[in-house]
Amino acid sequence: MRQSNRESAGHVARRASIENSLLAAVPRKEYRRLLAGLEPVTLTFGEVLYEPGETIRHVYFPGASLVSLLTLVDGHLGLEVGLIGREGMVGIPLVLGHNVSSVRALVQGSGTAMRMASARFRKEFRLSLPLQQELYRYTHTLMAQISQTAACNRFHVVEARLARWLLMTHDRVKSDQFRMTHEFLGHMLGVRRVGVTKAAQALQKRKLISYSRGDIIVLDHRGLEAAACQCYEVVKDMHDGAQAGYAMRKMRISAAA
Amino acid sequence: MLAPHTPKQNHLLAALPAADYERLLSHLELVPLELGWALYESGSQQGYVYFPTASIVSLLYVMHDGSSAEIAIVGNEGVVGIALFMGGETTPSRAVVQSAGYAFRLKGSLLKGEFERGGPLQYLLLRYTQALITQMAQTAVCNRHHTVEQQLCRWLLLSLDRLPSSELTMTQELIANMLGVRREGVTEAAGKLQAAGLIHYSRGKITVLDRPKLEARVCECYAVVKRESDRLLSRKTAIVDQLS
Numbered sequence: 001m002r003q004s005n006r007e008s009a010g011h012v013a014r015r016a017s018i019e020n021s022l023l024a025a026v027p028r029k030e031y032r033r034l035l036a037g038l039e040p041v042t043l044t045f046g047e048v049l050y051e052p053g054e055t056i057r058h059v060y061f062p063g064a065s066l067v068s069l070l071t072l073v074d075g076h077l078g079l080e081v082g083l084i085g086r087e088g089m090v091g092i093p094l095v096l097g098h099n100v101s102s103v104r105a106l107v108q109g110s111g112t113a114m115r116m117a118s119a120r121f122r123k124e125f126r127l128s129l130p131l132q133q134e135l136y137r138y139t140h141t142l143m144a145q146i147s148q149t150a151a152c153n154r155f156h157v158v159e160a161r162l163a164r165w166l167l168m169t170h171d172r173v174k175s176d177q178f179r180m181t182h183e184f185l186g187h188m189l190g191v192r193r194v195g196v197t198k199a200a201q202a203l204q205k206r207k208l209i210s211y212s213r214g215d216i217i218v219l220d221h222r223g224l225e226a227a228a229c230q231c232y233e234v235v236k237d238m239h240d241g242a243q244a245g246y247a248m249r250k251m252r253i254s255a256a257a
Numbered sequence: 258m259l260a261p262h263t264p265k266q267n268h269l270l271a272a273l274p275a276a277d278y279e280r281l282l283s284h285l286e287l288v289p290l291e292l293g294w295a296l297y298e299s300g301s302q303q304g305y306v307y308f309p310t311a312s313i314v315s316l317l318y319v320m321h322d323g324s325s326a327e328i329a330i331v332g333n334e335g336v337v338g339i340a341l342f343m344g345g346e347t348t349p350s351r352a353v354v355q356s357a358g359y360a361f362r363l364k365g366s367l368l369k370g371e372f373e374r375g376g377p378l379q380y381l382l383l384r385y386t387q388a389l390i391t392q393m394a395q396t397a398v399c400n401r402h403h404t405v406e407q408q409l410c411r412w413l414l415l416s417l418d419r420l421p422s423s424e425l426t427m428t429q430e431l432i433a434n435m436l437g438v439r440r441e442g443v444t445e446a447a448g449k450l451q452a453a454g455l456i457h458y459s460r461g462k463i464t465v466l467d468r469p470k471l472e473a474r475v476c477e478c479y480a481v482v483k484r485e486s487d488r489l490l491s492r493k494t495a496i497v498d499q500l501s
Contacts, residue, residue, distance in 0.1 A: 074402065098384065
């Protein structure tokens with residue numbers, strides 16, 4: 001009974017895990033070993049995976065889910081500094097030899113993920129050179145994203161940043177309609193609620209979105225692209241580039257085998 | 258006045274066990290870092306990594322339209338050139354000398370080899386990378402929510418922690434570029450700090466006169482970055498000894 005449960009969990013895991021590009025890039029033999037320590041989970045919008053200063057219990061490899069990294073100041077003001085989807089892993093401090101998160105990790109898009117307990121992850125990470133290489137490279141991509149976000153926040157107006165943020169979400173949730181409160185968006189964009197209201201109204205007036213009581217409907221994706229800052233393209237290229245990179249290295253590995 | 262230059266003035270290098278330090282020593286080359294000099298341009302390949310001893314290097318993200326924002330500073334606590342060992346082919350940021358001084362540099366290929374040995378140097382470089390990520394994220398949120406004066410205080414204190422002296426060789430124009438604000442904003446903020454007797458500014462040199470008062474004015478972002486750096490890097494000697 002116990003055995004068959006494990007097997008069926010393993011089966012589900014095998015299918016779900018292909019969604020994450022980092023896991024997909026690890027050679028098959030090593031991946032099989034990783035799989036025994038991976039657990040498929042469903043992450044729901046608003047769930048907090050880490051708080052700043054807390055010990056990290058699990059790392060997460062998102063599949064269809066999307067996780068936002070937030071830095072908080074003055075007790076209530078926040079700012080999104082990174083966004084992790086199927087191209088990445090939540091829990092990078094463990095890769096860098098540290099077990100405490102310095103940011104809040106908040107689920108921004110519900111969906112599947114694979115998770116692994118921290119102790120197990122440390123062990124697997126030490127054992128697998130390909131996993132190390134993929135994760136170091138990914139960490140560097142994430143740093144590029146944090147830098148880029150910092151610059152975007154500095155120079156671009158709220159309306160353009162809101163448009164970019166809605167596009168990034170729209171690309172991932174694969175639905176034209178999603179729920180976002182003003183407060184949530186304020187945290188993401190690092191502005192007060194009234195700033196979010198103004199920007200959302202401006203986009204609504206241009207018939208790019210419809211916004212009412214936290215329900216957002218994207219009406220014109222192309223139009224939103226024109227309204228967004230260039231950073232939308234930059235981050236999209238970064239993510240697409242990372243995914244293409246994994247695929248290429250994977251091809252090289254299988255060709256060499 | 259200054260002690261002779263030695264790589265041990267950089268805290269990462271100083272934390273290495275003797276055997277690892279000796280192995281690197283003959284490859285470390287002392288270079289003067291002139292104010293405003295770019296160690297790397299965004300998108301370029303990196304030939305060397307730099308371990309600052311008495312200088313501050315600013316990492317700037319450059320937008321498509323050419324405007325740039327500072328995302329972190331590196332001094333004697335760290336190393337410039339993370340991309341080399343993290344496996345990123347190029348750097349997304351520009352690295353510019355913000356306070357003139359010195360650094361020891363090491364060939365990129367050599368550092369990559371050392372990193373791949375997986376010993377104490379790798380351990381130190383990774384922990385430093387975590388501290389750098391925290392600094393980058395905190396700088397982003399600080400730029401968003403805090404005043405120019407608070408940001409200037411944060412910048413001065415972080416720089417002081419990364420320099421052997423209390424004097425910075427730099428210009429207001431560079432500070433303005435770095436904080437991504439207009440020069441007048443920096444002049445005003447620096448003027449206030451000078452009038453209050455916290456700093457002295459003259460001819461491209463900033464001297465910090467009253468550090469405790471500067472700490473009283475700064476936003477929480479300074480403490481967050483400092484705490485994380487201390488936690489990750491200060492006990493490193495003991496940890497490295499344990500490892501080896």
